[in-house]
Amino acid sequence: MPITTKGDRRLTPGSDRRPEMAADGNDPDRPEVPRAEGARLRIVIAQLSGHTLLVFVGIPVLVIAVVALLVFAPSIANGPRYRPGLSWWAPPVWINGPTATKPDPANLPELPGAPGTTATAGAGVARTTGGASASW
Amino acid sequence: MPAGDAFTPDQLYDIERAVRLAEEVSGLHFSVYVGGADSETRPFALELLNELDDPDHSVLVYVDPAGRRLEIVTGSMARRQLSDSSAGLAALTMQTSFATGDLTGGLVTGVQQLGAHAHQAPLLHANEPHKQ
Numbered sequence: 001m002p003i004t005t006k007g008d009r010r011l012t013p014g015s016d017r018r019p020e021m022a023a024d025g026n027d028p029d030r031p032e033v034p035r036a037e038g039a040r041l042r043i044v045i046a047q048l049s050g051h052t053l054l055v056f057v058g059i060p061v062l063v064i065a066v067v068a069l070l071v072f073a074p075s076i077a078n079g080p081r082y083r084p085g086l087s088w089w090a091p092p093v094w095i096n097g098p099t100a101t102k103p104d105p106a107n108l109p110e111l112p113g114a115p116g117t118t119a120t121a122g123a124g125v126a127r128t129t130g131g132a133s134a135s136w
Numbered sequence: 137m138p139a140g141d142a143f144t145p146d147q148l149y150d151i152e153r154a155v156r157l158a159e160e161v162s163g164l165h166f167s168v169y170v171g172g173a174d175s176e177t178r179p180f181a182l183e184l185l186n187e188l189d190d191p192d193h194s195v196l197v198y199v200d201p202a203g204r205r206l207e208i209v210t211g212s213m214a215r216r217q218l219s220d221s222s223a224g225l226a227a228l229t230m231q232t233s234f235a236t237g238d239l240t241g242g243l244v245t246g247v248q249q250l251g252a253h254a255h256q257a258p259l260l261h262a263n264e265p266h267k268q
Contacts, residue, residue, distance in 0.1 A: 082239050087202060093168075093171060094167070094168070095170075096155050099189060129182065130209075131207065131210045136204050
């Protein structure tokens with residue numbers, strides 16, 4: 001014969017959840033009160049598995065990274081590009097310059113000699129040379 | 137702006153090839169200078185032309201990217217083959233490319249155009265009278 005104490009209820013099959021649900025203070029027969037959106041979102045995130053995150057977050061991020069790399073790869077490979085109106089950063093380049101002396105643009109104004117001589121020579125050349133000018 | 141060279145090796149190769157082709161077509165010496173000027177661009181370009189081995193038969197293309205100036209200087213003998221109007225057309229071509237930021241394309245196209253304008257059909261007789 002089962003031993004029962006005062007106030008103790010006899011447990012029957014299927015009735016084991018009743019005390020647990022009653023612990024929340026809610027009547028199990030009444031519908032649950034809608035929870036806040038933040039709490040619901042936290043529950044959804046907690047239920048997401050690592051595989052789901054990998055599919056819905058990892059793959060899009062990977063695709064975006066690949067597209068961005070393809071877009072910026074040429075500019076990264078070619079270095080800084082000339083942009084009109086901005087400062088010029090590169091040292092001077094003389095293509096097919098004089099072969100006798102190595103062109104050193106920093107010393108170019110000093111090479112012809114005295115400034116007076118340079119001005120005279122420049123004026124003399126200016127009478128016989130031609131060409132064109134432009135600006136952008 | 138970050139430091140670095142003005143042109144990549146491929147771009148330098150393209151410009152040098154255009155210069156060589158222009159020299160072969162015209163028989164003149166072509167030189168390209170890209171950099172800033174310490175003074176006015178035209179006198180500075182003339183000084184650069186005088187630094188070349190044979191200034192009279194040379195054509196110098198001077199580009200100042202910072203000042204956005206372009207100078208084409210032709211020597212006294214080169215001017216006979218390459219008129220100022222032809223140089224002006226090439227300068228206009230280069231100016232259009234430079235305004236869009238394409239230095240290499242402008243130089244290649246401009247130098248090729250200068251070489252084509254300076255091309256002269258060879259004469260079978262009286263081509264070099266001083267050697268006869």
